[in-house]
Amino acid sequence: MAVDPDFDYELLKRLTEARGVPGYEDRVREIVREELSPHVDGLRTDAMGNVVGTVEGDSEYSVVVAAHMDEIGFMVTHVDDDGFLAVDSLGGFDPRVLKAQRVTVHTEVPGPEDSGVEGTASRSDGDLPGVIGSAPPHTLDEEQREKTPKTEDVRIDLGLDAEAVEERVSPGDLVTMDQDTGIVGEHVTGKAIDNRVSVLALIEAARRIEDPAVTVHFAATVQEEVGLRGARALGVDVDPDLAIALDTTVANDVPGFGAEEHVTELGEGAGIKLKDSSVITSPKVHRRLREVAESEGIAHQFEVLPAGGTDTGGLQTSAGATPVGAISFPTRYLHTVTESAHVEDVAAVIDLLTAFLDSETGEGDYRL
Structure with a gap:
């Protein structure tokens, strides 16, 4: 490994390589329960599948820290007559x-070829490897080459004859992208960095805080990823006095973008969110996040995200x-299988979240 991350990298790898699309976060939820359980006073799951681990504080004042588990x-x-899948x-x-x-199709019908497949992360019985193919460019005419790609045109090839596919796959089966997580230079890269890196931060903070003044x-x-649905339900059930969300955010600090388009930059520290298209964060909350970062010497930057919403x-x-308020992980190449975050930014977010919770007394006035 090129760098030595100052956080539980193996847990991040386990979280990001697990599969869990919206509404079907079971595999990730199992890891979260396992990792949170030793560090909280109570653990519950609601009817939508949100997992809430509670650390009881010395006051009735409560803070919720939220990070979404699902991935796109x-x-x-549909399964067509030739065994190709529409999605x-x-x-x-x-x-x-x-x-x-490369993709994995998650079916309810196990097969003998599912066991021991090499080169795939978190595959289990019932999971089928597949590919989203691409026709060779020299076989396409000019109109085909210039056609704008559409998701509805995607077809998945399982490398099986139509009869075998029909026996194994049904409408409603789920598909996730295949990619291992690894270190590239000083970056951690893989699928589902959005938003399993925030789930990691949530677990790391639960491990680190001791005897908080408020209930967390x-x-x-x-x-x-389909409309902040879990957070909306959670906000009613938990009804916190203060809410802090964790998520990835855009880092367009790559060729082709001007400095004014970067939003955030890798290696410059934790992102303190000021706004996105779903929220304008409380000025008093983001100011206190900044004060904590400054007093603790934690690298940070401000995030103004013009498009995209979060919990x-x-x-x-x-x-x-x-x-x-919200703390964000600057991330390049969002919503691809090569999402990339700087290891020092990951550590900075965990440090800022932990310091913020440790210093929260519930006595401050966040009213405007």
């Missing part, structure tokens, strides 16, 4: 990056006027 993926809609997207895929990708609810939420917005609108 697909659901099978519908679960979350915001950019169809330009889908061609020539560590919440791993569901269905964020922050879902928590703010669920149960009345709740002050909200």
Whole structure:
């Protein structure tokens, strides 16, 4: 490994390589329960699948920290006569990056070839390897080459004859992208960095905080990628006095973008969110996040995200006027299988979250 991350890298690898599209976060939820359980006073799961681990504080004042578990993926809609699969997207895929990708189709019918498949992360019985193919460019005419890709045009090839596919795959089966997680230079890269890196931070903070003055609810939420649905339900059930959301954010600090388009930059520290398209964070909350970062010497930067929403917005609108803030992981190449975050930024977010919770007394006034 090129660098020695200052966080539980093996847990991050396990979380990111697990499969869990919106509404079907079971495999990730199992890891979260296992990792949170030793560090919280109570653990529960609601009817939507949100996991909430509670650390009881010395006061009735409560803070919820939320990070969504789901990743973008697909659901099978049709099996054609030749055994190719048509799909519908679960979350915001950019169809330009889908061609020539490996996938896993999650079926309910196990087969003998499923056991011991090499080179695939978190595959179990019932899972079928497949590819989203791409026709050779020299076989395409000019119109075909210039055609704008669409998700509805995606077809998955399982390398099996039509009869075998028909026996194994049904509409409603799920599809996730295949990619291992690894270290590239000083970056951690893989699929589902959005938002399993935030789930890691939530678990790491639960491990680190000791005897908090306020009650802290560590919440791993569901269905964020399809409309912040888990967070909206959670905000009603938990009804916190203060909410902090964790998520990835855009880092367009790559060729082709001007400095004004970067949003955040890798290696510059934790992102303190000021706004996105779903929320304007409470000025008093983001100012205190900044004060904590400055007093603890934690690298940080400010995030103004022009498009895209997070659980922050879902928590703010669920149960009345709740002050909200958010800490973000600067991430390149979002919603692809090569999402990349700087290891020092990951550590900075965990440090900032932990310091913020350790220093929260519940006595401050976040009203405007």
